[in-house]
Amino acid sequence: MHQSIKKNIGLVSLVLICLTMLTVAVVTGQSDQADQESSVQAETIDNQQTVGQLATAQLSLDEKDKLAMNQAAMKEAVKEQPTAVKKKPVQEAANKQTAQSSQEKSKGKIVQASQQESNNQTLYVTATAYTAYxxxxxxxxxxxxxxxxxxxxxxxxxxxNVIPLGSKVWVEGYGTAIAGDTGSAIKGKRIDLFIPSHEEAMRYGVREVKIEVIE
Known part of the structure; x- marks a missing residue:
């Protein structure tokens, strides 16, 4: 009886020792795993900080390069600006002068044409024909x-009294002629055309024609 109790106590002690060892092992394993996870997290944070610092340094370099390029471009613009400013008024003045001279020429042509047209006298007259013989x-x-x-x-x-002698006159159907003769029957709005051929002069007959006194 006593021996049986001793065996049972020994088995219980053995089981307790095993449970204690297993618990210690589990706790130790969890502690190691936690330490590993903390180490990994620390390394990850360090890596992220390093990447961030590198990116910041790269951005700083890019910004410095852009700033240097902008400063160089501004210097070039400042150098070129005075020349452009000086040339522009000269070019504008030349363009204005050319435009004004063109307008004056155009106005002169228009005025001359209008004066010429206003000086031309248009009449409708009765025309006959005569010869030199x-x-x-x-x-x-x-x-x-x-x-x-x-x-x-x-x-x-x-x-x-109607058309001055010596005037240049355009006659419809006859052409441009000189008002170089008079006649006893030529009075008022009436003219007599010189035609070399007697037969053609007779065939001309009497017509109502348009004339323009050019000068």
Whole structure:
């Protein structure tokens, strides 16, 4: 009986010793694992700080490079600016002068054209024809043009009170002629065209034509 109790006590003691050793082992393992995790976390934090410092240093270098480039560009702009400022007014003045001269030329042309148009007198007159060999004709006009010697000369007889002698006159269907002759029957808005051929002069007959006194 006593021996059985001793055996039981010995088994219980053995079990308690095993449980104690197992507990110690578990606690020790957990402590080691916690230490390892703390070490890993510390290394991770250190690595992150190192990366952050490197990135900050790189950004600082980039900012310094950009700042240096901007300063260099500003210096170049300052160097070039006075030249551009000096050239611009000169160029603008030249452009303005060219534009003004072009406008003046254009105005001059317009004025001349308008004056020329205003000086031209337009009339509608009755026109007949005559030759240098009519009865009682000498062939020499009032202004001294020898029509027999110059049969291709375009001359018209006019009323000097309407169209001044010596004027250049454009006649519809006849061309530009000289108002170089007069006639007893040529009064008011009536003209007589010189045509070398008697037959053509007769065929011309009497017409209403438009004329312009050019000068």
């Amino acid at each position: 009519c009865d009682g004709c000498s062939g020499v006009t009032r202004t001294g043009i020898d029509l027999r010697a110059n049969p291709n000369q375009k001359v018209i007889a006019v009323d000097p």
